[in-house]
Amino acid sequence: MRPDEQQFLAANLTHWDEVAPIHAASAFYDVAGFRVRPDSLKPIEVAEAGEVRGKTLLHLQYHFGMDSISWARRGAQVTGVDFSPVAIDQARTLAREVGTAVRFVCSSVDDLPRHLEGLFDIVFTSYGVLSWLPDKQRWARTAAHFLKPGGTFYIVEFHPFAAIFDSGPDGEAMRIAYRYFPDGEPQVFEGLGTYTDREALLKHNRTYEFPFTVGEVLTSLAEAGLRIEFLHEFPHSTYQFLPFTHQTGPDEVRLLQHAGSVPPLFSIKATKPV
Numbered sequence: 001m002r003p004d005e006q007q008f009l010a011a012n013l014t015h016w017d018e019v020a021p022i023h024a025a026s027a028f029y030d031v032a033g034f035r036v037r038p039d040s041l042k043p044i045e046v047a048e049a050g051e052v053r054g055k056t057l058l059h060l061q062y063h064f065g066m067d068s069i070s071w072a073r074r075g076a077q078v079t080g081v082d083f084s085p086v087a088i089d090q091a092r093t094l095a096r097e098v099g100t101a102v103r104f105v106c107s108s109v110d111d112l113p114r115h116l117e118g119l120f121d122i123v124f125t126s127y128g129v130l131s132w133l134p135d136k137q138r139w140a141r142t143a144a145h146f147l148k149p150g151g152t153f154y155i156v157e158f159h160p161f162a163a164i165f166d167s168g169p170d171g172e173a174m175r176i177a178y179r180y181f182p183d184g185e186p187q188v189f190e191g192l193g194t195y196t197d198r199e200a201l202l203k204h205n206r207t208y209e210f211p212f213t214v215g216e217v218l219t220s221l222a223e224a225g226l227r228i229e230f231l232h233e234f235p236h237s238t239y240q241f242l243p244f245t246h247q248t249g250p251d252e253v254r255l256l257q258h259a260g261s262v263p264p265l266f267s268i269k270a271t272k273p274v
């Protein structure tokens with residue numbers, strides 16, 4: 001672990017504690033709609049993660065619990081993990097409101113083996129998780145650690161190649177703004193608000209993110225002893241996480257220009273050998 005890592009994670013934690021209530025009140029997450037129809041999962045993960053009914057599922061970085069609750073309502077016995085104490089309170093309240101049992105654990109992903117016992121049939125994580133974790137090999141070892149032999153790991157995540165672009169001056173054109181290959185330093189973002197409200201004036205508005213390549217993620221999972229079942233790359237996203245995109249259908253967001261040229265999402269499924 002590099003000496004400044006704890007400092008980066010502490011700054012990120014104060015940021016996530018601050019934005020969790022903003023997100024829960026946002027149109028982006030539509031918690032009011034979720035209370036009426038508690039299912040936030042997107043077709044990609046539902047189709048690819050496989051049957052969850054009757055299985056134990058560990059959800060890494062659940063935010064304030066919507067996806068964890070959704071998997072539980074599909075019949076999984078869910079344990080959710082996130083490092084934000086504010087988010088865990090929100091998650092527990094939401095689970096109670098919709099009458100769904102989920103065990104929520106407050107821990108950083110890297111510390112989880114010290115805070116949680118047991119093995120799971122499925123380890124699941126999704127959309128906006130990896131850039132917060134400084135060491136993808138450590139993350140992969142943690143995911144593998146919690147899988148039963150024969151268990152399934154599944155991730156669907158924003159593609160790091162799409163993350164190299166930003167909008168040009170006209171707001172719509174794409175230009176290369178960031179490197180694809182990590183240089184060992186975190187990317188520092190400041191004063192960007194948050195993805196549900198770019199104008200939000202935050203007290204904790206400096207975050208540290210850790211770039212990664214798809215190859216690094218795949219290789220880390222393989223080195224952790226998992227057998228890769230597939231790596232899928234998608235020509236569309238489910239969330240509008242880039243400014244130069246538009247909604248083209250339910251759960252489908254595409255680039256305004258060059259649609260099909262850049263993969264906004266990838267997914268990986270892997271199994272732990274018996």
Ligand SMILES: C[S@@+](CC[C@H](N)C(=O)[O-])C[C@H]1O[C@@H](n2cnc3c(N)ncnc32)[C@H](O)[C@@H]1O
Binds near residue numbers: 016061062108127
């Ligand atoms: C973008 S959100 C995940 C979004 C989730 N897919 C959703 O839409 O609800 C990222 C989450 O990672 C959590 N997080 C960031 N760094 C973490 C860490 N080191 N350990 C555990 N959780 C972390 C944050 O608290 C936040 O809830």
